[in-house]
Amino acid sequence: MNRPQTTPNIVEPELFGRDGQKKSIVDDITHGKYCTNELTVVPLVGPGGIGKTTLTQHIFRELESSFQVSVWICVSLDFNADRLIQEIVNKIPKVNGEKDNASNQELIEQTLKSKRLLLVLDDVWTYHEDEWKKLLAPLKHNDGEKGNVVIVTTRIPKVASMVTTTNSSINVERLSHEDTMSFFEVCVFGDQRPWEDHPELRDVGNRIVTKLKGFPLAAKTVGRLLRNQLTLDHWTRVAESREWELQTNDIDIMPALKLSYDYLPFHLQQCFSYCALFPEDYEFGSKELTHFWIGLGIIRSHDQAKRTEDVALCYLDDLVNHGFFRKNEKENGPRYVIHDLLHDLAVKVSSYECLCIYSSNVRSIQIPASVRHLSIIVENTDVKDIITFKEYNSYLSAPGKRLKVQNLRTLVLFGEYHGNFAKTFRGLFREARALRTIFLSGASYSVDAVLLDFSELVHLCYLRIKSVRNKDMCLPSALFRSYHLEVIDLESWGGSFGSTSEMSNLVKLRHFGVPEHSLKLHSSICEVGKLKFLEELRRFEVGKETKVLN
Numbered sequence: 001m002n003r004p005q006t007t008p009n010i011v012e013p014e015l016f017g018r019d020g021q022k023k024s025i026v027d028d029i030t031h032g033k034y035c036t037n038e039l040t041v042v043p044l045v046g047p048g049g050i051g052k053t054t055l056t057q058h059i060f061r062e063l064e065s066s067f068q069v070s071v072w073i074c075v076s077l078d079f080n081a082d083r084l085i086q087e088i089v090n091k092i093p094k095v096n097g098e099k100d101n102a103s104n105q106e107l108i109e110q111t112l113k114s115k116r117l118l119l120v121l122d123d124v125w126t127y128h129e130d131e132w133k134k135l136l137a138p139l140k141h142n143d144g145e146k147g148n149v150v151i152v153t154t155r156i157p158k159v160a161s162m163v164t165t166t167n168s169s170i171n172v173e174r175l176s177h178e179d180t181m182s183f184f185e186v187c188v189f190g191d192q193r194p195w196e197d198h199p200e201l202r203d204v205g206n207r208i209v210t211k212l213k214g215f216p217l218a219a220k221t222v223g224r225l226l227r228n229q230l231t232l233d234h235w236t237r238v239a240e241s242r243e244w245e246l247q248t249n250d251i252d253i254m255p256a257l258k259l260s261y262d263y264l265p266f267h268l269q270q271c272f273s274y275c276a277l278f279p280e281d282y283e284f285g286s287k288e289l290t291h292f293w294i295g296l297g298i299i300r301s302h303d304q305a306k307r308t309e310d311v312a313l314c315y316l317d318d319l320v321n322h323g324f325f326r327k328n329e330k331e332n333g334p335r336y337v338i339h340d341l342l343h344d345l346a347v348k349v350s351s352y353e354c355l356c357i358y359s360s361n362v363r364s365i366q367i368p369a370s371v372r373h374l375s376i377i378v379e380n381t382d383v384k385d386i387i388t389f390k391e392y393n394s395y396l397s398a399p400g401k402r403l404k405v406q407n408l409r410t411l412v413l414f415g416e417y418h419g420n421f422a423k424t425f426r427g428l429f430r431e432a433r434a435l436r437t438i439f440l441s442g443a444s445y446s447v448d449a450v451l452l453d454f455s456e457l458v459h460l461c462y463l464r465i466k467s468v469r470n471k472d473m474c475l476p477s478a479l480f481r482s483y484h485l486e487v488i489d490l491e492s493w494g495g496s497f498g499s500t501s502e503m504s505n506l507v508k509l510r511h512f513g514v515p516e517h518s519l520k521l522h523s524s525i526c527e528v529g530k531l532k533f534l535e536e537l538r539r540f541e542v543g544k545e546t547k548v549l550n
Helices: 019-031 052-066 081-091 104-112 129-140 157-163 177-189 199-211 216-227 232-239 242-246 254-262 266-277 286-296 308-321 340-349 386-401 418-428
Strands: 039-045 069-076 117-124 148-154 326-328 335-337 354-357 373-377 410-414 437-443 462-474 487-496 511-513
Touching (some): 019 039, 039 052, 039 157, 052 148, 069 081, 081 104, 081 129, 104 129, 129 148, 129 157, 148 157, 177 199, 177 216, 199 216, 199 232, 216 254, 216 340, 242 254, 254 340, 266 308, 266 373, 266 410, 386 418, 418 437
Parallel strands (some): 069 117, 117 148, 354 373, 410 437, 462 487, 487 511
Antiparallel strands (some): 326 335
């Protein structure tokens, strides 16, 4: 499955406690020991939440002017050389005289003949020698410019030692108490002078900072928690919480993150915890996320003058302000990402009712009887050969004996090849008639190939499908008779739509998203006036005949 890209854009504008390390790395790359090498791989290694990505963002910004080509890629769990090479090609400038039939490797080599490359591979988890060599081959073409640099960030010391071309890896250490305090003060007080208006909080604040173990992520989330209530009672309760006693070692910051979660209002806890159903590093659009929450039925507006969508956006802003989402500005609008450790927290706090199955946990996963929300992730590597496919397929069949599918409220399927398991899914979800929320990402099949009795999904509120383009794929004929539907998101559906003649039955419908080339579907809805909650109608044509509505 394609992983989303992290961004080189700096989220934390000031770098605390790492200026010396940043300067040393930049100097070595620009005019030091790395600048004359054909290709240098510089690994930065440290535990999650220590600030590797933030440090690398600042290094990247300072080095960009020294390189003609700068590329940033989030690797995460799926280290696939072909995918990474394709991403590099998508981001490098074209050169004159490119061959139409040139391979991706040839395109990279041609570009680097006259240009130096700075490549960041952020969040690398695995090392496969053949894949690594395949990725580096076009970057060290003998006829190219010297001084190409690859910066790798990883939590895994073994990965760092395997990829480095220098004598050693660069360890990203914990911040000193003083630097942690400086960052904590910014998170709590912003531009105001710290402690000036609240001197009584200084001592207890110092005690809390000691518990953060020098981790910027912990300082940020706990700092955001404390800034909302600048009272001695609140800060003392946080400092004396028994959650701190659960720290297992000096690099365990999960208690700090859990403490911040515990103090969230219940509605924000709900919105955050359901994100455990999505893969790590998933990039959410604001509309995508708020519609998903609406489909789950967890957005409640107590102000009749305020739209449900606006309430959901306020919740999202609150989660950003509390540090649970990172907002990345992109050309096509902001994207929202959850840090890996916060994603682990979401999985932990939602484990009673949410379950996410993927190849590395499917063999041993515990399935509580209380599970109501299920996601299954199929990675590209799960179908790399027939043996791997059959093995994963057999494991996916097994949960059916333990999973009470008749109690499922949510079903999410991820992966561009998850359609290869359609037959298995059809058997697994045959009795899943209580579903209210369905998201199929990477579908390559007609929906009823997986959900055989779609007409029996009478409680369905949310349906979203992202699929390949194939006009032979069909939507269920019963779709427009699902009277509780509030969100139908088919903006990335590549199959046929069928008739919308019965769509006016969906009296609760708020959103009907279709591809740009299919906007005529909006104008073909019969008796559209019955859809009183529909938020947007992007195309409307007045016909020759008008049916009068009572």
